[in-house]
Amino acid sequence: MKNLLRYALTRILLTIPMLWILLTLVFVVLRIMPGDPVSAMLGGHAPERVIQQKKEELGLNRPLLVQYFDYLGELARLDLGNSMIFNQKVSQPLLEKLPATLELTLVGMGFTMLIGIPLGAYAASRRRTGRDFGIRLFGNVAYCIPVFWMGLMLQLFFGIWLDLLPIAGRTGPRVYVADFQKTGFYLLDTLLAGQWASFADVALHLLLPSLTLGIVLSGIFIRLTRANMLDTLKADYVLAARARGIPERRVVYGHALKNAFIPVLTMLGLQFAALLAGAILTETTFSWPGMGRLLVERIYLRDYPTIQGVIVVFAFFVSVISLAVDLIYAAIDPRVRY
Amino acid sequence: MAGTRGARYSAAGWLARLLGRLTTARRKYGAEWWILIAGAVVILFTIYMAAFPQTLAPYDPLDQETGPQLAPPSSAHPMGTDNLSRDVLSRMIHGSRTILGVAFAAAILSSVIGIPLGLLSGFLGGAVDRVLSLIMDSIYAFPGLILAIAFAAMLGPGVVNITLSVAVIYIPTYFRLVRGQTLSIKQELYVEAARAIGARQRTILGRYIFPNVIATVVVIFSLNIADAIMTEAALSYIGLGLPAGIPDWGMDLSMGKKFLPSGVWWMITFPGAMISVLALGFTMLGEGLSEILNPRLLEK
Numbered sequence: 001m002k003n004l005l006r007y008a009l010t011r012i013l014l015t016i017p018m019l020w021i022l023l024t025l026v027f028v029v030l031r032i033m034p035g036d037p038v039s040a041m042l043g044g045h046a047p048e049r050v051i052q053q054k055k056e057e058l059g060l061n062r063p064l065l066v067q068y069f070d071y072l073g074e075l076a077r078l079d080l081g082n083s084m085i086f087n088q089k090v091s092q093p094l095l096e097k098l099p100a101t102l103e104l105t106l107v108g109m110g111f112t113m114l115i116g117i118p119l120g121a122y123a124a125s126r127r128r129t130g131r132d133f134g135i136r137l138f139g140n141v142a143y144c145i146p147v148f149w150m151g152l153m154l155q156l157f158f159g160i161w162l163d164l165l166p167i168a169g170r171t172g173p174r175v176y177v178a179d180f181q182k183t184g185f186y187l188l189d190t191l192l193a194g195q196w197a198s199f200a201d202v203a204l205h206l207l208l209p210s211l212t213l214g215i216v217l218s219g220i221f222i223r224l225t226r227a228n229m230l231d232t233l234k235a236d237y238v239l240a241a242r243a244r245g246i247p248e249r250r251v252v253y254g255h256a257l258k259n260a261f262i263p264v265l266t267m268l269g270l271q272f273a274a275l276l277a278g279a280i281l282t283e284t285t286f287s288w289p290g291m292g293r294l295l296v297e298r299i300y301l302r303d304y305p306t307i308q309g310v311i312v313v314f315a316f317f318v319s320v321i322s323l324a325v326d327l328i329y330a331a332i333d334p335r336v337r338y
Numbered sequence: 339m340a341g342t343r344g345a346r347y348s349a350a351g352w353l354a355r356l357l358g359r360l361t362t363a364r365r366k367y368g369a370e371w372w373i374l375i376a377g378a379v380v381i382l383f384t385i386y387m388a389a390f391p392q393t394l395a396p397y398d399p400l401d402q403e404t405g406p407q408l409a410p411p412s413s414a415h416p417m418g419t420d421n422l423s424r425d426v427l428s429r430m431i432h433g434s435r436t437i438l439g440v441a442f443a444a445a446i447l448s449s450v451i452g453i454p455l456g457l458l459s460g461f462l463g464g465a466v467d468r469v470l471s472l473i474m475d476s477i478y479a480f481p482g483l484i485l486a487i488a489f490a491a492m493l494g495p496g497v498v499n500i501t502l503s504v505a506v507i508y509i510p511t512y513f514r515l516v517r518g519q520t521l522s523i524k525q526e527l528y529v530e531a532a533r534a535i536g537a538r539q540r541t542i543l544g545r546y547i548f549p550n551v552i553a554t555v556v557v558i559f560s561l562n563i564a565d566a567i568m569t570e571a572a573l574s575y576i577g578l579g580l581p582a583g584i585p586d587w588g589m590d591l592s593m594g595k596k597f598l599p600s601g602v603w604w605m606i607t608f609p610g611a612m613i614s615v616l617a618l619g620f621t622m623l624g625e626g627l628s629e630i631l632n633p634r635l636l637e638k
Contacts, residue, residue: 021476029488133369140625144618146568148575149610152595160601167599270479277483281572285595295484296576299491307491314484322479 007330015323022315027071030308031064058084080309085301090309093294098313099184100170101290104209104282105275107187109268111214112275116221117257117264123222124229125252135222143219147278151212151285158208165208168287172201209286213278217271224267228260235259262333269325273318352549356556359631374626377560380619388435395428399585404428408597411604418604420590421597426604430612433585437616440497441566444504445559451505452512453555459513460520461543471517474510482507486569490578500579504569508562515558519551553631560624564617571613587613 038054055061059070074081080090116139123135159167170186171177177186180193187206190199232238233256241251280292287293291310298306360374387394397404402422409419417426459470477485489503523529524547532546573579574588582589587609594605 017472018476018479021473022480025477025480025485026488029485029492140621141614141618144564144568144621145614146571146575146610146617148572149591149606149613152591152598152606152610156598156601156603156606160598273479273481277481280483280487281575284576295487299487299578307488311484311488315480318479318481 004330008327011323011326011330015319018322019315019319022319023072023075023312024068026308026311026315027068030304030311031060031067031071075312080312081305083303083306085298085303085306090306093306094291094309094313096184097289097291097294100288101276101279101283101292103185103187103206104213104288104290105272105279107206107210108213108217108279108282109272109275111211112217112221112271113268115214116218117225119218120222120225121229121253121257121260124226124233125248127230132226136226139219139222141219142215142222145216146281147212147216148281148285150216151209151282154208154212155285166205167208170202170205170289171198172205175201209282209288212285213275213282216278217275220267220271220274221264225257225260225264228263229256232256232260262329265332266325266329269322272321276314276317352553356553356631370626370629373622374630377619377622377624377626380615381623384434384438384616384619387431388438391432391435395425395431397425397428399424399429399432400583401425401428408602408605417608418602420593420605426590426608429585429590430587430608433587433590433609434612434616436497436580436584436586437567437570437588437613440501440504440570441563443501444566444570445508445563447501447505448508448562449512449555449559452509453516453551455509456513456516457520457543457548457551460517461524461539461547467517470513474513477507478510478514483569483572486573487576487578490573495579495581497580497584500570500573503573504566507569508566511558511562512555515554516551519554520547523547523550557624557628557631560620560627564620564624567613567617567620 038051038058038060052061059067062070078091080094082088083090083093119135119139123132126132155167158165166172175198180186180189180195180198182189182192186202187199190196190202229252233252235256238251238256241255242248246255279290280295282288283290283292284296291313295307295310298310391399402424404423404425405415405419407419407423408421409415411418415425415427417430420426420429455470455474459467485507486503489506490500493499493503529542529546532542537546570579571588571591574586575592577589577592579588580586590609591606591613594602594609597605
């Protein structure tokens with residue numbers, strides 16, 4: 001237990017330099033690289049005087065080092081600054097959109113695991129058969145399909161041709177968000193408010209985008225689960241379980257799968273980053289009002305503080321998730337310690 | 339001079355060994371061999387399309403008077419026409435040049451930066467290694483696409499800019515792989531023997547470690563191009579990639595998206611299928627190579 005505590009502390013301390021490097025990277029990309037936000041914002045023909053005035057106002061005329069420490073200081077106070085285009089704090093649209101992205105990502109992750117882990121385990125138990133080959137092929141193909149194309153094809157099939165599912169937004173026209181909105185997680189909100197019709201509507205809207213994310217990312221999980229299962233299926237305890245006459249199904253899905261699960265868990269943490277990236281593209285495809293769409297919209301408007309804010313939030317999430325996964329990993333597997 | 343000549347000989351020897359292994363592989367590995375061949379065929383065909391698009395394309399990809407607007411596939415237009423009456427098939431053929439060029443250039447650029455850094459970091463160790471690893475690990479953990487979006491948004495549209503944006507996010511991939519390999523090869527007996535007979539650091543790194551590291555890089559390079567293809571497509575799908583006037587699959591896809599609600603299926607089906615098949619081609623080549631070049635993986 002004392003060891004675990006020491007590991008946890010070390011790991012938490014190591015998150016700080018990682019976060020700092022990411023935040024510095026964001027600063028370098030958005031402030032030091034070529035491209036002048038102010039002239040871009042005011043259009044090409046703004047007089048020099050106006051540009052200088054605006055720069056002065058935004059503090060972009062100060063030495064870079066001063067700007068850098070200011071930026072870190074503001075972030076430490078959880079202040080993301082003000083939008084350059086709208087009269088609002090950057091944190092305001094972020095807090096509105098974050099739940100939408102998280103809801104999409106979490107449900108997408110659920111689909112990924114639901115598809116990937118059983119298929120991977122099944123493929124391993126039927127190694128080098130036609131079914132194994134078929135599942136591996138599906139995994140490789142799924143991995144190579146751009147998530148936005150998968151989304152568009154599902155829209156075309158289920159939304160346009162079959163006309164079964166909605167293809168855009170989080171709610172339909174007959175649902176009033178204000179009636180139930182509390183946390184921003186609509187599935188949860190509609191449940192808490194007890195509005196079943198709205199819940200069904202929200203769930204239907206969520207189905208295609210999250211399934212898109214789930215299918216595309218399931219490829220990695222199929223492959224990883226399969227590889228790990230092949231290792232565990234060769235272990236002595238599996239042989240022992242078989243020798244005792246335990247049904248094959250229980251050996252595979254009970255004994256072996258449980259032990260193959262730890263690397264899969266680590267992968268889940270790593271894939272969270274990929275899911276967030278996939279969410280950006282999925283949101284663009286499904287007009288999903290989340291962080292990704294916010295980022296793309298503000299890039300068109302050249303609202304640099306908001307762009308920076310979105311990326312900082314992503315960086316923060318990635319660091320926290322990787323920390324959480326490592327801690328869970330250490331708690332499960334006592335071999336992992338510093 | 340002796341060092342560089344030696345390196346060239348060992349590179350040629352390595353290439354010969356690779357070809358030898360591949361030709362004997364056909365007999366040993368059934369499925370893996372055909373996966374490799376299928377990938378190679380897709381890639382070679384796409385390279386041909388990119389190199390000589392005029393020989394295949396029935397129309398000019400920018401010609402806005404090839405026929406009716408938004409016409410479904412027919413014998414005159416096997417993949418239909420888009421909203422500006424351009425021939426979709428011709429746009430697909432010419433578009434291969436953009437995506438293939440960007441993905442290749444980006445993968446080469448990131449390997450040229452990532453491999454030497456990884457070699458040095460693994461070989462030298464110490465503080466250099468720790469700092470470089472920390473930076474690369476941080477970038478690696480961050481969603482690559484978001485980083486590429488940030489770069490592309492700052493640099494503005496253009497072929498060179500999009501290549502840079504894609505290249506940046508794959509530097510850590512090469513760095514981490516090469517560093518890990520270098521660390522383990524550094525422990526090998528033949529490296530210790532070289533050191534014992536007084537070989538210089540540069541010779542050890544160039545002639546003993548590098549040729550052994552590069553074998554694994556080939557596999558990653560192929561998989562990396564597959565990834566770069568999808569990142570390029572994603573950037574131009576979002577609208578960050580290229581100025582109008584350059585045919586590009588990702589851009590065509592985002593254009594087709596606008597006409598999806600009216601059931602125009604050909605404007606999204608074909609560009610997306612092209613992206614997927616090309617990415618799949620590079621993945622299959624990489625998979626096939628890794629199974630054949632690294633037989634230990636086959637035990638699984």
